[in-house]
Amino acid sequence: MVVSEASFTLMRRRALSKLRRLRSQTNLSSSQSPDETIMNTKLKNSAFDKLKLAPIALAAGAGMMLAAAAPAQAAVVSLSQTVTQGGVVYSSIENSSVASPLIKLPGATGSSAYGIGSAEIVGGRGDAFDDFGGITVNGAAFNQPNAKVDLTTTGAGTFLNTISPVSIGGINTSLDYFMSADSPTLRVFGTFTNTTANLLSAAIAYGGDLGCDSNCRIEDSSTGDNAFQSALDRWFITSDGPSDVDPFLTFVRFGPGGQLASSTPAVPSEGFDGNVDQFADIWTLSLAPGETKSLMWFVNFNNSLAEAQAGTPVFDDLSTLGAAGLLAGLSPTQIEETANWKQQPVATTPEPSSLIGLGSLLGFGLLSKIKRRNP
Ligand SMILES: [Ca+2]
Numbered sequence: 001m002v003v004s005e006a007s008f009t010l011m012r013r014r015a016l017s018k019l020r021r022l023r024s025q026t027n028l029s030s031s032q033s034p035d036e037t038i039m040n041t042k043l044k045n046s047a048f049d050k051l052k053l054a055p056i057a058l059a060a061g062a063g064m065m066l067a068a069a070a071p072a073q074a075a076v077v078s079l080s081q082t083v084t085q086g087g088v089v090y091s092s093i094e095n096s097s098v099a100s101p102l103i104k105l106p107g108a109t110g111s112s113a114y115g116i117g118s119a120e121i122v123g124g125r126g127d128a129f130d131d132f133g134g135i136t137v138n139g140a141a142f143n144q145p146n147a148k149v150d151l152t153t154t155g156a157g158t159f160l161n162t163i164s165p166v167s168i169g170g171i172n173t174s175l176d177y178f179m180s181a182d183s184p185t186l187r188v189f190g191t192f193t194n195t196t197a198n199l200l201s202a203a204i205a206y207g208g209d210l211g212c213d214s215n216c217r218i219e220d221s222s223t224g225d226n227a228f229q230s231a232l233d234r235w236f237i238t239s240d241g242p243s244d245v246d247p248f249l250t251f252v253r254f255g256p257g258g259q260l261a262s263s264t265p266a267v268p269s270e271g272f273d274g275n276v277d278q279f280a281d282i283w284t285l286s287l288a289p290g291e292t293k294s295l296m297w298f299v300n301f302n303n304s305l306a307e308a309q310a311g312t313p314v315f316d317d318l319s320t321l322g323a324a325g326l327l328a329g330l331s332p333t334q335i336e337e338t339a340n341w342k343q344q345p346v347a348t349t350p351e352p353s354s355l356i357g358l359g360s361l362l363g364f365g366l367l368s369k370i371k372r373r374n375p
């Protein structure tokens, strides 16, 4: 077919005009309510945050072209897994692992949850866990879909992340572990998104069975005593007391200003269902339609009480966590949405003059600008 120059120009104009019409229709998005738009954006953001952690999983879709260039080693792996990081061996990481105390809490449906079977300090004390680090959502156990996780190792440590969130009663749930390379520390990070059009309340139970067994005792807590207080103790240290062979474990529950547990049905040393080695906290999250909240906990492993106590300042707040590399892989959005840790205001001491007060205000303004520039 021969096309004259004039008719070619006309065809080109028509095509361009059609393209412009299509573009303006897409931008208007008249079929979506503002709420739907916000919700979709949030869901996309959280999916994007996850994908950022799995550069090679993305590359796999593109024919592994980027694999050689990517700094991390990432792969979709089948459970169970063993991870050695930061001087700790975390083994038998698998589905249907954590039973008691989670399956015996009020409202529990009775199935066991994804968790870490056991953990020991390399060349040191063993038997930290007898299946720990699981969660239930309104009584239903969380397990990784298809018994697979995304395993990513970077210089910061090893990430074992949920590949696709599981809908539990309309709450998209994921549970990610981070084993630090810099310290004997485990981070447990649960994320909960309300995918329904209604306000939902989510009771998140977290915990498991400890290796201290019948000798479990609390050695210290953030209030400076060996008594557990759910609303006060941001962290507590356990041991196996008289036996003195298991690790000293620091369980970090929340940060200053963060949401408190609504209850602690199983306190190590106090006895739950006749056992003193059970630990379970329950957080009650209120989730608006489309809203995402996360919960973040830590366990720190040590061979002595003195070492455990010396390590606790790392868990003072989000700044100390960040400085210790324990927020690795989390986006500013994920940190912002974490209910039990809140950014602390910059410490203010009584200023000797208003000029210095003005200076710190200016400093704060500058900081916010930097924060906005680097979202
Ligand atoms: Ca033991």
Ligand SMILES: [Ca+2]
Pocket (backbone or CB within 6 Å): 130, 209, 210, 211, 212, 213, 277
């Ligand atoms: Ca035990």
Ligand SMILES: [Ca+2]
Pocket (backbone or CB within 6 Å): 221, 222, 223, 224, 225, 226, 227, 228, 229, 232, 233
């Ligand atoms: Ca206490």
